Amino acid sequence: MAPLKSLEQEYPLIDSSFQAFCASHDIFSVEDFILHDIDVLIAFADKLSASRRLKQGINQLLSIIDALHQPLLNGLDLLQDVKRNKHVLSTGCQGIDALLGGGLREGQLTELVGPSSSGKTQVCLKSASTVAKMHMSSVVYLDTGNSFSPQRIAHFVGQSSGSVFNNQTDRGPLQKVLDSIICYSVFDIFQMFDVLHQLEINLRSEMLKSDHQVRLLIVDSISSLITPILGGSGPQGHALMISAGFLLKKLAHEQNLAVLVTNHMVGGDSGTSKPALGESWKSVPHIRLLLSRDWQSNICNFFILKHPSMASGRAASCTL
Known part of the structure; x- marks a missing residue:
């Protein structure tokens, strides 16, 4: 609240x-x-x-x-809402788009899970640049580790435009994309709550819809904000984690946003790695994708860990 x-x-x-x-x-x-x-x-x-x-x-x-208070909806109302308001946004990564049936769906929280340097931030940056350019929409980007890179955005925009931005005369497309990405540096969960509550107020009052509608919200990474509060024997950290997930899903559903978050890997039993934030967080995202990278070929592989309408284990790959 x-x-x-x-x-x-x-x-x-x-x-x-x-x-x-x-x-x-x-x-x-x-x-x-x-x-x-x-x-x-x-x-x-x-x-x-x-x-x-x-x-x-x-x-x-x-x-x-x-x-x-939202009105009660029956199944038909929910189906019509999906068809009318919950569109699919391309990430710009052909493998992910093919795997997810076109890309990120508005109204859903998608989580990218993977070890360090597996490509999670690259997917976030490419998704932000693609949505800003292709859909003429605004993107809200919560950067928790100083990993937002305008240079990478320029690279992705140049790739999609077939050009390289070397001087001031050819920066029109790039300028429009960067103007459409609203980046916040957020270093603890309480800052994130402040930003998300203000975003909710702004979206409700249409303050951010004067030029472009906000359609994508990115948190890179959600685990770096939540992990520090999970220590100790008290329940406060767990409660804040669940509240964060609830607020992100609430924004996604009520404001027709696609929400994309990243999560790192930690050591599990028998030396195997597992997604951070534990079993309680596991139920929060609608979709979980596992990322891995083949460093020899620089190909990123994506596996579905969880999806409301697709089988787990489906895979795809692409070069970032």
């Missing part, structure tokens, strides 16, 4: 005074507000000189919560 502070710009009644009133009752987010006794809150507001405006703020929050 969104922190109250993130609502201030869109909803003037949720100002600093209202936030201070809520904070005095340990309410810092919409979720805290839902869990609080609203009648008790209104009774406290009645005792204050600014009671009228405080109660208007309470009503504003209640209306925001009502707007978040």
